Amino acid sequence: MQGSSRLVGRLVLTLFVLWTVATILFLIFRLAPGSPLAAFVTPTFTAEQQESLTRQFGLDRSLFQQYLLYMSNLLQGNLGESFFYKRPVAEVVMTAFGNTIALTLGSLLVAYAFGVVMGAVFAWKRGTWIEGAGIPVVLVTRAAPEFWLGMVVLAIFAFSLGWFPGGGANSAGLTFSSEWARIFSLDFLRHLILPAFALALYLQGLPLLLMRTNMLEVMQEDFVTMARMKGLSNWAIVMRHAARNALLPVATAFALGIGQSVGGNVVVETVFSWPGLGRMLVEAVASSDYPLAQGAFLLITTVLVTMNFVADMLYSLLDPRIAHAGHR
């Protein structure tokens, strides 16, 4: 019972956060100095053209009416039309979204697989030179700017060695039968490897450090002592009892990581000219394509907030202490 009311509570909160962010975004874009049309209207426009545009964008109505219009459009998935692409924002944004998800999931999977294993190893080898040398290296990768890691990786592997393409998601001139065929093509994979590697280099530190701390903590818990007293082997204790419990916060961090990476990829996507959501946001802001910037920002926010919610739910689902607290 308690579990489901918690779920509803978090869900309501998630929707509340989304609504508030959408409102803040509306206010930022509407109350900013200058007409939102300034970038769109060129001097060649006649006064009538400008007027009809103003009406088309609803700018002749009161702020509150504009807000209602904006919200009802949002709810219908209508994000307006991009100034630059002259196509519906929802459509433009979704193409970029596929590329971003591929990059995010690819790099996160590599980073977390590596981080979890190395974190367990570091906990296992506590106090040895492996840990002594490894931890500072991990801290350095976490401190490095993602885009700088990308630049170094790009200079070495793409330009000096020539092993990988220097940017983009697909070779020019290639056509594909569908979006799926494109994302699962070998050409796409070849383009994906470098940016995903650069991102993974940055991302692996968190799961590694989390896993290490959790392993160290879990190894001191009563149930591990109990397992030891039952005469289980070290290996069985680590695999069946300790690692399973230590993985919990890592799983939560993974979900949170998806949400944060989609927004944080902005710089890596720019370095590798990866046609993703972040790069689209940067270009839209730079060229004052407000509907597109707004749409990209909203989609990034939605992913972030949704994944925060998923992480929260995952945590209470996986942690027996929280899951069973409701039955007491």
Place this chain on the structure above:
Amino acid sequence: MRAIAETRAVRGTRRSFLVGLGRAFDLVRRDPFATAGILIYAVFLFVAIFADQLATHDPHQILYRANRRVASNLPPFGDHILGTTNLGRDIYSQLIYGARSALLVGISAAFAVVLIGTLVGLVAGFFRGWVDMVIMRVADVALGIPFLPFVIVLSSFLEPSMWNVVIGMALVVWPSTSRVIRSQVLSLRERTFVEAARVTGCSQARILFVHIAPNVLPLSFVYGSIAIGWAILTEASVSFLGFGPGNTVSWGSMLQNAYVSQALSRGWYHWFVPPGICIILVVVAGFFVSRGFEEVLFPKLRD
């Protein structure tokens, strides 16, 4: 009577605060990581303050060779320790001045974040009830805003300036500090010394700021030292994306220049590697210092 007791209590908490801070610095000194962190900060602070003396050239100035040609793309040698950019500017001098803007952004952003985060956390934890409820919902909203995209959108409406990063961080990053401070205050306010202060007739504000606040301050330092690094990283990202101020030399703008001038494909490592290393050093220093503080605050982690 009451006044005397009160001053004594205040003196007592002040003294315990000083002792605590002294112990913190003592332990930080004994922790090799924290020592390294403080040393790195000290070096960069020195460089930032004496940039005018340390730089060999004006970082903006286009330099010429003896034959009146632009001294572009010089390799690291002699007069130019790190060579020159494609427009003939001295890279080493840019690096030195970059430390100044990095520390300026880092420290002011960290100060803003920690000040807001601590104040909000104190108020939420101390007054509880609806005040706490409202504050925590605002925190939820702030945590739902993607940070870097928000700073980018923000800088498109504000004048390009490095303060945009500070404003963005102050608006979005405070909740993580607030949450920790709040939970700390929730437990502190039930302690006997707070009760004693209440019994002696101290005002709410006095209890909050004189008796409780000193006890959470070290925790604020932990978040502050991490926030410095985060701000510098963010400033670098924003400048790299081209939303930074055009007239200031920063490590991020150096990297942007290198990137758009095809330094990567031409293998000019001496141009884009040093700024990255400087950023790493400052951020790592923050990690190390916060680690040292954490071991003081949570001795359980020490074995």
